[in-house]
């Protein structure tokens with residue numbers, strides 16, 4: 001399906017936001033909101049997304065928006081959703097934006113509680129793989145070997161597997177998405193809109209500032225993550241049914257890593273380790289998705 005068929009015509013985000021040039025988070029928010037359409041209620045927590053969406057009267061989102069605390073994007077969305085239900089307006093979708101810090105780390109406990117209760121909201125994790133708006137500190141979403149301000153020689157830990165954690169809650173819908181694949185992202189937002197319960201979208205959102213990439217490269221970097229299988233596009237229904245949404249070109253991981261300054265220090269051994277881990281994870285994902293068709 002073409003982008004113009006799946007994207008609603010109207011913009012939900014005004015111009016004039018304060019993101020850095022080429023920000024993948026701003027692009028992701030715009031694509032998500034445009035696919036979701038109106039009416040909708042949006043929750044943001046302290047992060048680049050809160051800076052981008054802005055305070056009243058300078059708000060860039062053209063839907064009702066609630067600024068919540070860092071660790072409670074999910075229960076805030078759940079509370080708003082319940083209130084709308086009581087008012088007889090339960091058909092209005094509530095969507096929470098949180099970064100990887102507010103999802104993988106600080107918000108994980110409250111997200112888990114809300115997912116356990118299968119609260120009715122869409123949660124979009126804008127994953128830029130570090131605490132960017134406080135100065136590029138490592139998070140548990142930061143990939144192994146990546147430079148950050150607090151991992152100057154490269155992160156020593158592996159990226160936390162947030163999709164597996166969410167799947168373990170048996171929520172009705174979880175999906176990965178990329179700003180490099182807008183049609184796929186829009187289709188997933190619209191699919192999530194039609195489902196009740198906790199829906200989770202893990203959206204890779206390149207950050208030119210923290211990833212040390214050129215401003216115009218964010219969509220290309222995001223595509224390269226998918227084409228190298230570093231960030232595959234897939235869905236999980238009810239925590240068990242896996243579907244691969246895109247057959248990648250299987251390019252070497254250097255195609256993705258080489259676009260970014262945060263991996264410039266890597267040697268052959270580290271690159272081999274990343275390739276090995278990427279291949280292993282891709283095979284596991286393929287095996288799980290193939291099992292569904294048997």
Ligand code: SF4
Pocket residue numbers: 018019020021022023024025026048128132133206207208209210
């Ligand atoms: S620091 Fe990164 S994520 Fe934050 S506004 Fe700038 S480019 Fe976007």
